[in-house]
Amino acid sequence: MNCKSFGDHVIIENDTALGILERQDLSHSGAVWQVWNGESWGDGESAELSVLRFTDYHVVPGLYLYRCTSGTTVQTSAVVKVGSDKIGWTFGNYRCEDAWGEVLTPDDLRFTYLWGVDFRASNGDIFTDDQIRFQISAALAEIERTLSYNFTKKIIKCESKDGDLEESGYRLKNHQGINIVQLRQVPVMSVERFDFYDYSDNKVANLLENIIVDKDKGVIELRPKGTCSFARALDFGFFGGYSFRDSRFPVSSGYRNAFKVDYTVGLENAGQVPDDVRDIVGKIAACKLLNVIGDGLIAGFSSSSLSMDGLSESFSSTQSATSAYFGARIKVYEDNIAEWKKSNAKRFRKLYIGVL
16 A cells, blocks of 8 residues: 655555545544545545545645555555644654554654754755655664564564564473463563463463463463462363373473464554653664765765965865764764663563573
């Protein structure tokens, strides 16, 4: 699904028939999905579109999100900006309730973190919003790796490529008499699948009803119904009649792939990202952009001088083999980033539990 803004209208294109088309205005608080009824956007009946291309003339300056439903297929567009008004978190007019949204908008980068910087290269080319969004996404991913914490919403599947990430199974661990599984990703939004498998990789039972999840730490505690332990429950076939009583491998040994888990991590939407995290993402993205934009403004240029009839003029930039054109701002931002990472290194990390 491809959406492009042309100032006073938006064009939506799809490879197949669009079907039912909906729109959300992210610029207003409490925005909901509105459906196209053939004449306007509203909350009533929908008009199914059998065309590949639709032009939306019912727009005002703001940010829009589109989605189309055709049969069982639902496709959502990227955020589309209409008009020249500045829109973003730093301008107090960006909203994302139903959709995950953007941790920062291109306008946030252009007019706040890169205030006063010309985004037009010496040959006239303009750095596009899509290019800025790519750097914001890369900066957020860098922070997630640094903190071992997921801000963006991700679906994790066990031994399947249908989600955003693929994982292998988990061992069973025993911590002070409590059987637990420590998930690799946090924070946990929900657990969709928690299946127990035997040594031959045969499914034994669905244990979703027998778990307690610590969402912040990513720890799943197994609590069979009743007062017995998990191992004893298995011995006596409390899960689907399967029994380990005569097995030569005790359950407490924690063999590989005992549990296969599908779960969702991250925050509900970009509005839940803490302001200091949003700020540091902006500074990381700004450093990435300043390196590229500075060279685009004055590519490979360090200094020049002109002398004529006793008059002279000289110009020097900070650009050199070791310093970018915007080196001073980059240095300030990098110092801020390093200090923030040092102070927040353990702020979001999960608690690891070891078994001796």
